[in-house]
Amino acid sequence: MGIHNRMISPFYISHPFTLFMYYTALFSCIFIFKNPFIILSLFTACCLMAMCYSGMDKFLKSMKWIVLIGAAVLALNILLVHKGSSVMFYLFKNPITKEALIYGLYNMLMLMSVMTAFISFNTLLDSSKFLYLFSNILPKTSFVFDMALRYIPLFKKRASDLAAVQSVNSEKVNKSVREKIQTYGIYLKALTSWTLEEGMDTALSLKVKNYGTFNKVHYARYRYTLRDILLLSVFMAFTLFIYIAAILGNTGFTYYPVTASVGLKDFNLVLYGVTVLVIYLPFINEGIASLKRGFVKLWLQKR
Amino acid sequence: MAPKTLISIKDMGFTYENYIQGKTRNKVALTDINLDIYEGEILLVMGPSGCGKTTLLRSLKKEAAPYGIVTGSVESITDSSKISIVFSNPETQLVTTTVLSDLALAMENLGYDPYTQKKRMSETVSYFGIEDLLHRHPDTLSGGQKQIVSLCSSLMVHPEILLLDEPISQLDPISALEFTDVLRRLNEELGITIVMTEHRPDDVISLANRIVYMERSKIVFQGDTRDVLKNLWETDSSSIRDFLPVVSKCSLLIDKDIPACITPKELKLMIKDYMPINKPVLKEEDKEKDTVSESSEKAVRIRELFFAYGKEKYAIRNLDLDIDKGEFLCIMGSNGSGKSTLLKIISGILKPHIGKAKTSYSKIQYMPQDLNSFFTEDTVHEQMSFKDMDEDLYLSLTEKLYLKEILYKHPYDLSAGEQQKAVLACMLLKKPDFIILDEPTKSMDPSLKRVISQLLKQSEATVVCATHDLEFAANYASRCVMLFNGEIAYSMDARSFFKENRYYTTSVNRAFNQINADMVLYEDVENAFGGK
Numbered sequence: 001m002g003i004h005n006r007m008i009s010p011f012y013i014s015h016p017f018t019l020f021m022y023y024t025a026l027f028s029c030i031f032i033f034k035n036p037f038i039i040l041s042l043f044t045a046c047c048l049m050a051m052c053y054s055g056m057d058k059f060l061k062s063m064k065w066i067v068l069i070g071a072a073v074l075a076l077n078i079l080l081v082h083k084g085s086s087v088m089f090y091l092f093k094n095p096i097t098k099e100a101l102i103y104g105l106y107n108m109l110m111l112m113s114v115m116t117a118f119i120s121f122n123t124l125l126d127s128s129k130f131l132y133l134f135s136n137i138l139p140k141t142s143f144v145f146d147m148a149l150r151y152i153p154l155f156k157k158r159a160s161d162l163a164a165v166q167s168v169n170s171e172k173v174n175k176s177v178r179e180k181i182q183t184y185g186i187y188l189k190a191l192t193s194w195t196l197e198e199g200m201d202t203a204l205s206l207k208v209k210n211y212g213t214f215n216k217v218h219y220a221r222y223r224y225t226l227r228d229i230l231l232l233s234v235f236m237a238f239t240l241f242i243y244i245a246a247i248l249g250n251t252g253f254t255y256y257p258v259t260a261s262v263g264l265k266d267f268n269l270v271l272y273g274v275t276v277l278v279i280y281l282p283f284i285n286e287g288i289a290s291l292k293r294g295f296v297k298l299w300l301q302k303r
Numbered sequence: 304m305a306p307k308t309l310i311s312i313k314d315m316g317f318t319y320e321n322y323i324q325g326k327t328r329n330k331v332a333l334t335d336i337n338l339d340i341y342e343g344e345i346l347l348v349m350g351p352s353g354c355g356k357t358t359l360l361r362s363l364k365k366e367a368a369p370y371g372i373v374t375g376s377v378e379s380i381t382d383s384s385k386i387s388i389v390f391s392n393p394e395t396q397l398v399t400t401t402v403l404s405d406l407a408l409a410m411e412n413l414g415y416d417p418y419t420q421k422k423r424m425s426e427t428v429s430y431f432g433i434e435d436l437l438h439r440h441p442d443t444l445s446g447g448q449k450q451i452v453s454l455c456s457s458l459m460v461h462p463e464i465l466l467l468d469e470p471i472s473q474l475d476p477i478s479a480l481e482f483t484d485v486l487r488r489l490n491e492e493l494g495i496t497i498v499m500t501e502h503r504p505d506d507v508i509s510l511a512n513r514i515v516y517m518e519r520s521k522i523v524f525q526g527d528t529r530d531v532l533k534n535l536w537e538t539d540s541s542s543i544r545d546f547l548p549v550v551s552k553c554s555l556l557i558d559k560d561i562p563a564c565i566t567p568k569e570l571k572l573m574i575k576d577y578m579p580i581n582k583p584v585l586k587e588e589d590k591e592k593d594t595v596s597e598s599s600e601k602a603v604r605i606r607e608l609f610f611a612y613g614k615e616k617y618a619i620r621n622l623d624l625d626i627d628k629g630e631f632l633c634i635m636g637s638n639g640s641g642k643s644t645l646l647k648i649i650s651g652i653l654k655p656h657i658g659k660a661k662t663s664y665s666k667i668q669y670m671p672q673d674l675n676s677f678f679t680e681d682t683v684h685e686q687m688s689f690k691d692m693d694e695d696l697y698l699s700l701t702e703k704l705y706l707k708e709i710l711y712k713h714p715y716d717l718s719a720g721e722q723q724k725a726v727l728a729c730m731l732l733k734k735p736d737f738i739i740l741d742e743p744t745k746s747m748d749p750s751l752k753r754v755i756s757q758l759l760k761q762s763e764a765t766v767v768c769a770t771h772d773l774e775f776a777a778n779y780a781s782r783c784v785m786l787f788n789g790e791i792a793y794s795m796d797a798r799s800f801f802k803e804n805r806y807y808t809t810s811v812n813r814a815f816n817q818i819n820a821d822m823v824l825y826e827d828v829e830n831a832f833g834g835k
Contacts, residue, residue: 128401143399150400154442162676164652168669169677169730190679197715201395208366208388209456214414219407220421
């Protein structure tokens with residue numbers, strides 16, 4: 001799973017705009033739905049997405065921080081919010097309520113879902129795809145942003161190279177804090193002039209490639225497939241649907257003073273069913289594709 | 304039929320307008336330039352650094368032309384968009400986060416429709432065979448690959464003239480050869496006219512149809528390759544003769560009446576008819592070197608060293624190396640064989656994962672491959688000077704390395720060759736007893752190499768140098784080791800190293816190998832044929 005399967009996954013190779021719409025739908029759901037049960041399903045989807053597309057290593061690495069932040073949010077809500085009618089116990093004369101605990105859990109799950117969703121978002125919509133999306137609307141800004149994205153890691157590498165070379169070549173004496181700060185100031189100055197100097201060369205090489213003389217026409221990197229258009233329309237229609245539901249007041253949930261029942265009824269049940277179906281669509285997609293691959297393999301073996 | 308003239312330059316002059324501290328200090332870069340560029344030729348512009356090569360080249364494309372006072376005329380029948388230019392620094396020409404977007408950039412800017420873009424992209428990338436680079440980040444490419452990508456990107460607009468400003472000066476010899484092979488194909492298969500500058504002509508001389516030799520902003524010689532080579536030889540000045548490729552120098556030394564050779568093969572075929580006058584004598588230095596290596600103590604002792612950057616592979620594995628005090632050791636090997644890594648471990652920048660690296664030097668100086676990371680001050684003078692500096696040494700270094708002109712310039716404003724001089728001066732001023740050099744001769748003039756090796760010898764420091772420059776190692780090293788697959792494959796004194804190698808050796812040795820393997824350097828040929 002993960003890194004190795006990414007390239008032949010049908011969802012991974014979707015058009016950037018389809019992917020973007022999927023995440024729009026996902027984030028809208030996370031922010032709109034207040035029902036803790038739905039949020040839990042969304043959080044599970046986010047985790048599965050991260051594991052599937054970014055790999056277990058990356059998922060676990062990021063989860064360490066995400067769980068820590070989530071726990072902090074939960075603890076703060078329990079300790080600082082004293083609303084709610086069912087008091088569980090008193091801590092330093094302050095009431096700790098069941099409602100605050102449940103609302104804290106909801107808050108924690110919402111925040112963790114957003115952060116977990118970003119793990120797979122970064123893999124599926126990496127910088128080049130992301131910039132591609134915006135290059136048609138904001139061509140210059142997205143190009144400058146792309147150059148900046150290239151430059152940040154380069155600057156970091158150069159900073160460490162410079163520091164290494166200087167530390168070898170200078171006298172080995174213990175420096176005071178003041179002197180250390182001075183040295184770092186000098187490094188920063190050197191790196192800045194290095195960057196600016198190189199900027200002039202880069203500008204020249206852009207100029208000889210006629211940058212800014214004509215209206216830029218973008219290289220068509222991605223093409224819509226029928227599947228892309230289908231998925232895209234599903235995601236768009238769904239997003240519209242939940243916004244309408246939200247305006248009509250069907251997505252709320254009462255936490256204070258008394259937490260409502262988590263059970264889903266009537267329209268809410270339909271809403272939940274549709275949400276799960278759409279948000280888990282990538283996995284359905286992957287499932288069908290791997291079934292097909294399996295059949296092809298079987299068919300080949302039979303021959 | 305006479306070839307068509309694409310660009311015609313008449314009585315051209317160029318002056319840079321400089322304002323330093325409120326005063327105008329104009330610098331003349333070109334005077335009385337008369338030059339025609341013909342369709343389908345490869346024109347090589349040679350000359351020492353600062354002679355005006357780059358200014359001349361850049362004046363040929365409107366968008367790249369430098370700012371200054373122009374006199375005379377440059378008439379071109381080719382549209383400026385059909386002239387492409389590639390610069391020497393591979394770092395500054397790729398600007399985005401994928402190779403694909405960099406390749407598309409020129410076409411996008413010119414507003415080609417998506418169909419044409421895709422068509423040209425696919426055919427150009429297939430022609431160069433760089434499909435597997437397309438989705439990589441430019442920073443993960445080697446210098447050579449970056450230059451090929453830059454070239455490829457400039458070819459997307461189907462240029463008629465290709466201008467190359469020292470395209471291989473910052474590449475190692477293997478990448479340089481790959482690059483020149485591509486140029487040869489472009490010229491022979493597609494008839495693209497190529498104008499290139501280069502101050503290290505060995506690798507590109509066999510490509511050139513015509514040569515322009517410039518000195519002090521003027522064209523001194525121009526004409527067919529072999530004629531200009533002969534003209535250069537006949538000047539009788541050793542600093543000019545240094546610009547000749549070694550094989551041409553040998554052939555002209557042996558017999559200056561026949562056309563100069565430009566490949567080792569030609570030299571090999573030619574020398575069959577000539578018998579050496581004197582036997583080559585073993586130089587006295589060599590005998591000295593032998594005695595040094597027996598007695599001395601060790602500056603570095605490395606045992607069973609392992610080092611890895613990532614999880615996948617050891618960059619250095621099971622390496623043993625002793626470096627004697629006072630020796631000049633050259634570490635040779637192909638790209639990615641672990642040379643720079645080994646130097647970083649010796650200097651203490653990297654720590655070995657397994658094994659020991661024991662060092663016993665008191666003052667070390669390290670020259671990195673990217674020289675920009677050496678400089679922190681605003682002028683060369685400030686960079687060089689420090690408290691308790693040896694003033695006499697400062698003066699003598701500035702004189703010997705010709706630093707006077709550049710002392711008050713910003714280090715980043717210097718050419719690559721000038722930067723190398725400045726770095727060496729800074730290092731030597733500190734009077735180190737251990738010097739580490741990573742590719743010190745990449746963009747150096749031949750005459751400068753001689754000066755530098757003398758200075759290094761005078762400093763009496765132990766010198767460890769990773770280099771691809773076979774001629775440099777053969778001339779000045781006392782010992783050479785071959786790093787292969789992360790370990791030391793073999794170690795020998797410099798002469799035997801090149802005498803016994805068949806492929807990885809100097810061009811003189813390649814030509815003379817089957818006749819007399821003792822011939823390694825131009826000096827050996829000079830000894831043997833006595834400068835007839």
